[in-house]
Amino acid sequence: MTDWPDPERKLIPRYIAGLNLRTTNSPIYYRQALNIFQDVAERHAKLDKDMLVAWLHVSPGRWASTTRLHRTRIIDRFLDHLEETGAIERNPIAALREACNIKQCMPVWRALASRDPDSALAELYQPKPFGSVHGELMAEHVTLMRNRGYKYTSQAVLLSRFDRFVQLNPALQGQPIGVMLDHWSGAKTTRNHLNECEKLKRILAKILCHQDPSLPSRRPDPRPGKEVAKQWRKPYIYTPTDVGCMLDVARSYPSPRAPLRPLSIYTMLLLAYCAGLRRSELAHLDFGDVDFEGGTITIRQTKFYKTRILPLPNSVMVELRAYTEARRRAGGSPDRHSGLFWHEQRGDRYTKGAVAWLLVDVIRRAGLKPPQGRTGPRLHDLRHSMVVNRILEWYKAGINPQDRLPFLATYLGHRDINSTLVYITVTQDLLHHANERFRVVGAPCLEIGPEVRA
Structure with missing residues (x-):
């Protein structure tokens, strides 16, 4: 039994009053969108896909396409509220999202607004993780390896791709696993794909041997890996002159809105070169990881779950002390668990992506890397x-x-x-x-x- 649409329309004003909207115009937009939505709902017997499509077809006469899609967010929140309060049994958008096995609602709305909603929804469908005939076996293996202390990230990605391929090709579901692998290998002809196929075969052989130890071990094929190695770029070795040039560029990095940023980039670059830190290790450094008395920094739980304490030269510690003092004057958090490299505008640490972008931009400004593209020296070459x-x-x-x-x-x-x-x-x-x-x-x-x- 549902309480919506309610003839007296008391739910909509009550819902809007409880939202605590910031601007004075927001309640007007909410009331307009929700009343139009209820007008359409009252003309349909069920709150289903057809009713949503009808509302989207009524909306273009009132709003532009971008405004209409923006209004769908208002409808999403309202439908979630109705489901939470028991006014409706099920949010139809959430049901469609789960049927397509996706996380976002906006792709569902775009599909419903298209000329052929059924075909558009069918294209949105994503296979469930490890939902193939061998999916449960692969999922158990990933869980086993992670319980043993391995991150097992890249291997899980390979298994997930293979599982997705099998689900999208239903004719392979009843075939032996060798036939599935042959079709998977033939899906692409690139060197990287063939190398991934060889890695996948090794993982699956290990899984099958765990299930049946009597099976003969598979002999690895090194040829795909060698073919991939031929196309690897040779690392660029920065000379001390190159590093000095990049440090000069970092000191004078243009940043009028964030005065601390040039010194932050300079210190990041210094640690990346002098301590050989990865970009993720730079981003995850905490303020308390620097020990000025002992002249060390602590790198916690990085690759392979390793934590290490690194001694640094006195010259590097002098630069770190100067940076932390500038960080304090800029208003950086004194909490030991706050990010060492503090972002003034966000009030939080720099992300791994932001660290990589800034340092690569310094390499470009130093004239060591082209202004655009992925060619030239890399950040990891430090x-x-x-x-x-x-x-x-x-x-x-x-x-x-x-x-x-x-x-x-x-x-x-x-x-x-x-x-x-x-x-x-x-x-x-x-x-x-x-x-x-x-x-x-x-x-x-x-x-x-x-x-x-x-």
């Missing part, structure tokens, strides 16, 4: 440069870098030395110092002594 330049300094100081690699791996937050070796790009300077060290240390070992010649 991390590569830190590794290469650190090894160069060890060579110049007469230190064997191989003995220091475990410390470097720990400093960077890697699981082992193998991950650190990926960051070692052979430059001309690095090759020269390595050859010189071999000439001094290794070459004498190859000389044949007089007793051997005799």
